[in-house]
Amino acid sequence: MLRFPSRILFGCLLVGLLFTSSAIDAATVDAAEKTGAHNIPPKGFKTLFNGKNLDGWIGMNFHKVKGKSPVAVQMLSPKERKALLKKNWEDVKKHWSVEKGELVNDGHGVYLTTARNYGDFELLLDYKTVAKADSGIYLRGVPQVQIWDTTKEGGKWKRKANLGSGGLHNNEKKGKHPLVYADKPFGEWNHFRITMIGENVTVYYNGKLVVDNVRMENYFDRKRPIFPTGPIQFQTHGGEIRFRNVFIREIPRKLPLSGILKNGKPVGDGWVAFLQDAENAQGGEIEKEFWTLKEGVLTGEYQGGKKHHYAYTTKEYGDFEIHAQIKMTGKDANSGFHFRVDPKTASFGKISGYEVDMGAVPWGWLQHVGGDGNIQKCSKSLVKKAIKQNDWNHFYIVAKGDYIQTWINGVKVIDVENPRGPKKGVFALQLCGGKRETKLEMKEVYIRPIKTEK
Known part of the structure; x- marks a missing residue:
C-alpha cells in the first residue's frame, strides 16, 4: 500500500x-x-x-x-x-x-x-x-x-x-x-x-x-x-x-474476464481498492512538491527538470493483475507505470524494474529500466487504436512468472515472456525529466495477487 x-x-x-x-x-x-x-x-x-x-x-x-x-x-x-x-x-x-x-x-x-x-x-x-x-x-x-x-x-x-x-x-x-x-x-x-x-x-x-x-x-x-x-x-x-x-x-488476444470492468470495478473476488486503502492506511512514498493524493486520485505535476520523480509503494508484489485509470496531459508529456521495481533502487531520482512507457513515441512499450532496456515495442498503428490522448485510459496488466501482458482500453499492447526480467518488487509512477510539462492522474486502481502454482 x-x-x-x-x-x-x-x-x-x-x-x-x-x-x-x-x-x-x-x-x-x-x-x-x-x-x-x-x-x-x-x-x-x-x-x-x-x-x-x-x-x-x-x-x-x-x-x-x-x-x-x-x-x-x-x-x-x-x-x-x-x-x-x-x-x-x-x-x-x-x-x-x-x-x-x-x-x-x-x-x-x-x-x-x-x-x-x-x-x-x-x-x-x-x-x-x-x-x-x-x-x-x-x-x-x-x-x-x-x-x-x-x-x-x-x-x-x-x-x-x-x-x-x-x-x-x-x-x-x-x-x-x-x-x-x-x-x-x-x-x-x-x-x-x-x-x-x-x-x-x-x-x-x-x-x-x-x-x-x-x-x-x-x-x-x-x-x-x-x-x-x-x-x-x-x-x-x-x-x-x-x-x-x-x-x-x-489473431488478437481478447481481454480475459478478469480484465473487464463492470460499473467501474473489476469482475471477481479478491481485488483490493489500492489508492483508497493507501489514502486511509498511509502506505507508500511520494514527494509533496510533485504529488498529491486526494479523494482516491493520485496526481503528479512537473514542469520539467534534470531528474525523474516517482511515487512508489513500499509493499512488494510478485505475480499480480492490476487495473488502473490513468490520464496524462501536458506539453511533450512523458511518464511510465513501473512494476516489480527493486526496492533497493527505489528513490526519488532513479529506479530499476519494468516500465510500461507513456509518451509521444514509446506509448505502450515495455522496458526493463536498469536492465536490458526495450523488451517489446508497440507499433504506431496499435497505439492509435488503443490510446485516448489527453483522456482517461484503462490499463490492465498481468504479470505471472516471466509472462507479462498489458491491455490499454481493451487492446493488447504487450504480450511477452522475459526470463531475464525481475520477479517481484514495488509499484511506481514516473514524472519524466527533461524539457517537458507533465500532469499525470491515476484513479480506480485495483490489484489482485496471483497465487503461484506449485
Whole structure:
C-alpha cells in the first residue's frame, strides 16, 4: 500500500472465422496457380517471405544452445545474443537462398526463423521437397508440424511416416499423427493452413483436416504449457525443401474476464481498492512538491527538470493483475507505470524494474529500466487504436512468472515472456525529466495477487 509519512510518502464465431478463412485460403491458392503471381498475401494477411530476399528472418537452433530451449536463448545477455545471431546468419547465407521467388534450403544448416515472435495466428504456406527429405514447421519456436518422405523408400515407416505429413510429430499424446493422408507426390507443391490459438493447433493440409484443434505439447518442458509467444521456424533435415506464399494473420488476444470492468470495478473476488486503502492506511512514498493524493486520485505535476520523480509503494508484489485509470496531459508529456521495481533502487531520482512507457513515441512499450532496456515495442498503428490522448485510459496488466501482458482500453499492447526480467518488487509512477510539462492522474486502481502454482 502507499504510505505517506512526512515526505508524503469463443464457439460458433470461431467456426465461422475458420470457414471464411478456408474459403479465402483456397481462392488464393487457385488464383496464384492460374496467374503465377506468388508471394502476394490475401486480404488480412502479411507476407513473411517477400519472394526477393531474407528480410525479416534470422537463424536459430534453440536445441543447440547451452540449455537447449528458447528460454536458454532468452537468458543470454544482449551481447551474447548478438554474437549468436551473427554466427547463425553466416550459416543461413551458406544454406538458404532465394530462387525465382522461392525460398530454398539445401537440407542443412541452421533453422530459418522469423525475427518476430507471434502469439495466436493463422499461417499459410506452400512447400515442395525431394525424396528422403525431412523437415517441419515450428510454432512459437516449438517442434513441429511434420514434413517428411512418406514412401517406403524414405525409410521411416517405423516412425509412422506412411500415415502422412502434417501431424504434431513431437506430441506424445493426441495429434502426433495426421487424421488423414494428404501428401502430394515429390515435385508438386503442398499447401498448409495452420491456426494456433492459445495452446491449440488446427492444421489443414492440401485442403484436408489433419489436426483438429489439438493441444500442442511443449517439447522443451512437457510439465508446462507451450510458450505464449515465439517465432515461426523452418527446420532443415537432410533434403532440399522450397517454400513460397508464406503469409501470416495475427489473431488478437481478447481481454480475459478478469480484465473487464463492470460499473467501474473489476469482475471477481479478491481485488483490493489500492489508492483508497493507501489514502486511509498511509502506505507508500511520494514527494509533496510533485504529488498529491486526494479523494482516491493520485496526481503528479512537473514542469520539467534534470531528474525523474516517482511515487512508489513500499509493499512488494510478485505475480499480480492490476487495473488502473490513468490520464496524462501536458506539453511533450512523458511518464511510465513501473512494476516489480527493486526496492533497493527505489528513490526519488532513479529506479530499476519494468516500465510500461507513456509518451509521444514509446506509448505502450515495455522496458526493463536498469536492465536490458526495450523488451517489446508497440507499433504506431496499435497505439492509435488503443490510446485516448489527453483522456482517461484503462490499463490492465498481468504479470505471472516471466509472462507479462498489458491491455490499454481493451487492446493488447504487450504480450511477452522475459526470463531475464525481475520477479517481484514495488509499484511506481514516473514524472519524466527533461524539457517537458507533465500532469499525470491515476484513479480506480485495483490489484489482485496471483497465487503461484506449485
